[in-house]
Amino acid sequence: MSTPTATTVPAGHRAAVDLAAVREQWGDLLAAIERPPAAEWPPREHRGFLDQAAADDRTPTAPIIGRMPLTLREHPAPLNLDALDAACEVERDLFELADVVAAAVQRPVRRYPSLSIPSYSGRTAPAGPRARMIVDAADRDDLARWHYQAATSPGSRRYGLHWAAVWLEGRALDEPHGDLFRPLPAPLTNHIATVAARTRRTMERALGRDDRTTTLDQPCPWCSGPLAGHTVAGGVPEVYCARGEECPAPVVLDHRRRVWRGADLVDLWVGMQTKR
Numbered sequence: 597m598s599t600p601t602a603t604t605v606p607a608g609h610r611a612a613v614d615l616a617a618v619r620e621q622w623g624d625l626l627a628a629i630e631r632p633p634a635a636e637w638p639p640r641e642h643r644g645f646l647d648q649a650a651a652d653d654r655t656p657t658a659p660i661i662g663r664m665p666l667t668l669r670e671h672p673a674p675l676n677l678d679a680l681d682a683a684c685e686v687e688r689d690l691f692e693l694a695d696v697v698a699a700a701v702q703r704p705v706r707r708y709p710s711l712s713i714p715s716y717s718g719r720t721a722p723a724g725p726r727a728r729m730i731v732d733a734a735d736r737d738d739l740a741r742w743h744y745q746a747a748t749s750p751g752s753r754r755y756g757l758h759w760a761a762v763w764l765e766g767r768a769l770d771e772p773h774g775d776l777f778r779p780l781p782a783p784l785t786n787h788i789a790t791v792a793a794r795t796r797r798t799m800e801r802a803l804g805r806d807d808r809t810t811t812l813d814q815p816c817p818w819c820s821g822p823l824a825g826h827t828v829a830g831g832v833p834e835v836y837c838a839r840g841e842e843c844p845a846p847v848v849l850d851h852r853r854r855v856w857r858g859a860d861l862v863d864l865w866v867g868m869q870t871k872r
């Protein structure tokens with residue numbers, strides 16, 4: 597069985613996966629702005645996870661992404677300018693994308709002439725040229741609606757990037773919501789997928805989670821051979837010791853290398869701390 601590739605997965609699903617990855621990492625990117633950048637491995641956010649796992653602390657940490665809204669704000673002295681640039685770019689791209697998508701498929705707010713409503717006495721006043729158009733407030737305030745930025749209001753932007761990504765995911769997957777949205781034309785779905793993939797790459801590059809290999813400062817705790825850390829965008833980080841069979845580390849051999857992934861990284865991390 598072959599793995600689905602970019603061409604076999606429908607664009608809407610690719611977009612949804614990338615948008616979910618963007619909103620899940622948004623909190624990390626905002627946090628990164630306030631920390632000095634460091635070329636180190638594993639990336640700091642993984643260290644936090646590893647420390648936590650090593651301590652076997654069962655206390656669940658509050659998920660950052662659950663807090664709404666996580667909004668990009670003014671940073672008087674950002675410590676990581678790359679992260680700040682990436683955050684501004686990602687936020688701008690998704691907000692503008694939502695504007696474009698809403699303009700294409702979202703029904704305008706319903707309005708009706710005020711004089712067409714029967715009065716309580718049952719009489720209907722004649723509609724004249726001065727009939728006022730009344731906005732349907734319930735339709736206007738529908739939470740599923742994307743609101744544009746205006747001079748007096750940030751619109752849906754006030755809810756931050758997380759909400760914009762969720763809203764775009766719904767559109768990319770053509771989730772129905774009454775008659776509020778028309779189905780997306782294929783070129784627009786492809787456009788969402790393209791922008792989503794790009795913003796994800798931008799974000800993961802800024803977080804040091806794109807495809808890269810780094811030689812670790814510390815040697816293998818078991819054989820003192822050099823260790824390399826590898827991160828793949830959208831994948832799990834791994835560390836390998838190139839000495840392979842010669843290395844007595846209690847971990848799987850993969851392509852003649854000792855490889856630590858997932859929970860095994862905790863053992864390696866503990867080993868490195870003890871050797872230090």
Ligand SMILES: [Zn+2]
Pocket residue numbers: 816817818819820821837838839843844845854
């Ligand atoms: Zn080793």
